[in-house]
Amino acid sequence: MNSTIVALSTARGRSAIAVVRMSGDNALEIAKKFFSPFPKQPNLLKVGTLRTKHFDEHAMCVYFCAPHSYTGENTVEFHCHGGTAVSNAVVETCLEHGAVMAQNGEFSKRAFINGKQNLTNAEGIIEMIDAETASAAKAGANLLENKLGKRIVELQDVLLDAISASEAALDYPEEDLELPTAESVAQSLQNVVAQLDGIIATSALGKVAKYGIDVAIVGAPNVGKSSLLNALLGQDRAIVSGIEGTTRDTLTESVFYRDIKFNFVDTAGLRQTADEIEAEGIRRAKCAADKADVVLYVTDDPTDQSTYQTDKPVIKIFNKSDLFGKAECGKNQLSISAKGGEVEELKQMLYDMFDAGDIETSDLLITNQRHLGCLKQARQQLQQVLQATVTLDVVSSMIRSAWETLGEITGTSAEEDIINRIYSKFCLGK
Ligand SMILES: Nc1nc2c(ncn2[C@@H]2O[C@H](COP(=O)(O)OP(=O)(O)OP(=O)(O)O)[C@@H](O)[C@H]2O)c(=O)[nH]1
Numbered sequence: 001m002n003s004t005i006v007a008l009s010t011a012r013g014r015s016a017i018a019v020v021r022m023s024g025d026n027a028l029e030i031a032k033k034f035f036s037p038f039p040k041q042p043n044l045l046k047v048g049t050l051r052t053k054h055f056d057e058h059a060m061c062v063y064f065c066a067p068h069s070y071t072g073e074n075t076v077e078f079h080c081h082g083g084t085a086v087s088n089a090v091v092e093t094c095l096e097h098g099a100v101m102a103q104n105g106e107f108s109k110r111a112f113i114n115g116k117q118n119l120t121n122a123e124g125i126i127e128m129i130d131a132e133t134a135s136a137a138k139a140g141a142n143l144l145e146n147k148l149g150k151r152i153v154e155l156q157d158v159l160l161d162a163i164s165a166s167e168a169a170l171d172y173p174e175e176d177l178e179l180p181t182a183e184s185v186a187q188s189l190q191n192v193v194a195q196l197d198g199i200i201a202t203s204a205l206g207k208v209a210k211y212g213i214d215v216a217i218v219g220a221p222n223v224g225k226s227s228l229l230n231a232l233l234g235q236d237r238a239i240v241s242g243i244e245g246t247t248r249d250t251l252t253e254s255v256f257y258r259d260i261k262f263n264f265v266d267t268a269g270l271r272q273t274a275d276e277i278e279a280e281g282i283r284r285a286k287c288a289a290d291k292a293d294v295v296l297y298v299t300d301d302p303t304d305q306s307t308y309q310t311d312k313p314v315i316k317i318f319n320k321s322d323l324f325g326k327a328e329c330g331k332n333q334l335s336i337s338a339k340g341g342e343v344e345e346l347k348q349m350l351y352d353m354f355d356a357g358d359i360e361t362s363d364l365l366i367t368n369q370r371h372l373g374c375l376k377q378a379r380q381q382l383q384q385v386l387q388a389t390v391t392l393d394v395v396s397s398m399i400r401s402a403w404e405t406l407g408e409i410t411g412t413s414a415e416e417d418i419i420n421r422i423y424s425k426f427c428l429g430k
């Protein structure tokens with residue numbers, strides 16, 4: 001018999017209602033000891049009295065019978081009044097009658113063990129809980145719906161065919177079996193590699209959906225970098241002054257534009273300096289540009305021809321157009337007045353530069369580093385098979401390794417520690 005776990009499943013703190021969930025073989029027996037009248041049927045929420053040590057709580061109770069519950073076990077939920085004291089008392093009552101406190105993610109881990117979800121489903125739930133934008137939540141929902149899992153299983157099936165073909169040729173060399181040729185096996189492996197490439201390529205957009213776009217604002221002192229940050233944020237965040245070298249530390253602030261998170265970093269003006277603190281600021285400015293996805297290189301001279309040297313995409317901003325007139329702009333250049341708040345066009349340019357509009361229409365986005373790692377590794381393993389001149393038995397074991405790597409994504413071949421790591425990221429009660 002397994003233990004019966006309990007936890008508060010809704011957020012801690014002041015709220016209208018709170019849900020306490022209990023799951024395990026004894027969940028129903030435990031609940032009957034202090035909730036009455038206990039619902040006569042599963043899946044129906046019933047009003048009743050929940051007797052705690054301190055007070056009687058007017059609450060609602062619903063139970064689900066194994067395997068028809070989230071965890072696949074017998075589960076009872078109490079919908080009680082919100083707030084810390086009530087939910088604590090309800091959890092305490094469950095513990096007093098034989099339940100044990102759940103670990104982070106233990107409900108979901110049990111769901112995985114009972115075959116109710118695979119690892120990507122679980123990761124989808126985490127991504128949905130953590131999502132800050134609708135696009136990030138959608139990427140999580142797609143994982144939860146098993147869109148990636150289904151693609152992986154399809155690819156694994158192709159690999160399994162290739163494995164069985166090479167193994168049959170090994171085991172029954174004399175038999176006149178209708179076996180696929182080496183060319184056709186290679187062809188199907190090529191096809192899997194191409195499909196993996198397609199999935200891997202979505203990770204760039206996946207990163208945009210999940211983390212947003214990191215934008216560093218750099219340029220000489222006094223050109224209006226901090227003014228630009230403030231205009232982009234729509235708030236007076238950074239100190240602006242006519243004195244050169246006002247900004248020293250990097251300053252990061254995020255703003256949402258069309259459901260994409262932009263993380264802007266204002267930096268110290270770039271120049272030669274003997275001032276130790278300013279020099280450190282300039283070092284940090286360059287660092288921020290190195291880490292960013294795109295650099296805004298600001299100047300206040302409409303005839304300025306200089307460029308910022310980096311392998312990142314750069315948008316050149318000719319600022320103070322109200323003062324110096326509009327500059328002639330080429331590709332990835334804009335002439336604006338930060339002081340006048342002219343930043344809409346810049347936001348749209350950033351948005352378009354990263355194809356953020358495609359997020360809405362894309363069905364599958366890789367947003368998870370673990371998945372990306374497995375996909376890349378499987379791709380590499382298959383590439384090795386295609387380049388190798390080895391015997392059939394070696395080929396078959398190499399394809400098997402790629403098959404297992406793909407299985408790590410959904411959890412069919414995941415190691416215990418990977419599983420534990422994933423579920424420990426859940427909040428308590430999930
Ligand atoms: N007329 C006009 N003045 C601007 C504009 N943008 C910034 N300024 C002025 O330029 C001066 C410098 O602005 P900041 O935003 O502090 O410049 P910065 O690049 O952050 O300067 P440092 O932090 O010293 O590197 C301030 O007096 C701003 O008011 C603009 O679009 N038009």
Ligand SMILES: [Mg+2]
Pocket residue numbers: 225226227238239240246247266267269
């Ligand atoms: Mg500044």
